Amino acid sequence: MKEKTLPMNDLKIFGIYKDGKFTIPKEQVQALQEGKMTDVVALKNLKGKDIQIDNLPARLSIVRGDDGNPSLRIDPVYKSPNSHPQLSTEEKERLIKAEIANIRKNYVDKNGNVRTEIIAYDKDTKQFMSYDPRAVKAPEAINDQKLTSEQKRKYKEGEMVELPDGTQFQFSTTDRKGIRSNRNGLVLSVLLDGGLSYLLFTGIGRMLGKKSGEEQSYSKGYQDALQKVQKQMERRIALNPNDKDALKDLNNVREEVSKVGTQQPKYQNRSVDEVKRFNSIDTEEGRNPNKKSEDDEHRQRKI
Numbered sequence: 001m002k003e004k005t006l007p008m009n010d011l012k013i014f015g016i017y018k019d020g021k022f023t024i025p026k027e028q029v030q031a032l033q034e035g036k037m038t039d040v041v042a043l044k045n046l047k048g049k050d051i052q053i054d055n056l057p058a059r060l061s062i063v064r065g066d067d068g069n070p071s072l073r074i075d076p077v078y079k080s081p082n083s084h085p086q087l088s089t090e091e092k093e094r095l096i097k098a099e100i101a102n103i104r105k106n107y108v109d110k111n112g113n114v115r116t117e118i119i120a121y122d123k124d125t126k127q128f129m130s131y132d133p134r135a136v137k138a139p140e141a142i143n144d145q146k147l148t149s150e151q152k153r154k155y156k157e158g159e160m161v162e163l164p165d166g167t168q169f170q171f172s173t174t175d176r177k178g179i180r181s182n183r184n185g186l187v188l189s190v191l192l193d194g195g196l197s198y199l200l201f202t203g204i205g206r207m208l209g210k211k212s213g214e215e216q217s218y219s220k221g222y223q224d225a226l227q228k229v230q231k232q233m234e235r236r237i238a239l240n241p242n243d244k245d246a247l248k249d250l251n252n253v254r255e256e257v258s259k260v261g262t263q264q265p266k267y268q269n270r271s272v273d274e275v276k277r278f279n280s281i282d283t284e285e286g287r288n289p290n291k292k293s294e295d296d297e298h299r300q301r302k303i
Helices: 008-013 026-033 089-096 149-156 220-239 244-261 272-278
Strands: 041-048 051-064 070-076 103-108 114-122 127-131 168-171 179-181 185-192 195-202
Touching (some): 008 070
Antiparallel strands (some): 103 114, 168 179
């Protein structure tokens, strides 16, 4: 999502874009452009009819209405956890205590169709947030390993996905990068504009559970995928030597390639079963409870 497709009028109203420039850090703007949530930012001097707020800490994201147009969503920081109509007291407690990553709920919409929403807890804003998995676009491959239809379904529904080399990852609507893993870095292969593009994610938040010994290691698939990212950036620069974003991305990729070259994977020659035992992530991570029911307008709420 480029700047021209951001809801610039909304951003101006809330002081996020002022005098021709953004008032929030560049990495937070990038999160909005990528369709992710920002970290907590401070919105200042908000004025409206019969209301004035000097300072409002909140997380921001971009949502699309039924007409397809983008609009700004503001999730303020609450003093205590808010409620969710579809969650029991026990379910809320489990999410708040990070015993589980999310909860799946089924419901019947106004047209009589059975729908699903995934509910997670955002500790930064103390809110329960839900999303429609149909709106999530799963990657074609991760670390040069193609995802099956079942793995894509799990990804979209917030379940943990595991690759043969022990790499685990999980979609997270509350994480600024939109994904968590037992690895520090992942390369996602995604379909963009009819072609396959490679996206490098580093500094990824780890999944629930104890820190894994594999978190600091690098799989062969990751190393192979890094080479593809590097070639992609080099092709972009060859076409446009003044592409500052591509130059920056290429430097980031080269740094990661250099880092990978100094470390050897601890598990690379292990069997799949050995890799699973080697990984210390809680096995409960990503599982959905059996109880189902719900309301999907929570995540679509606009401010």
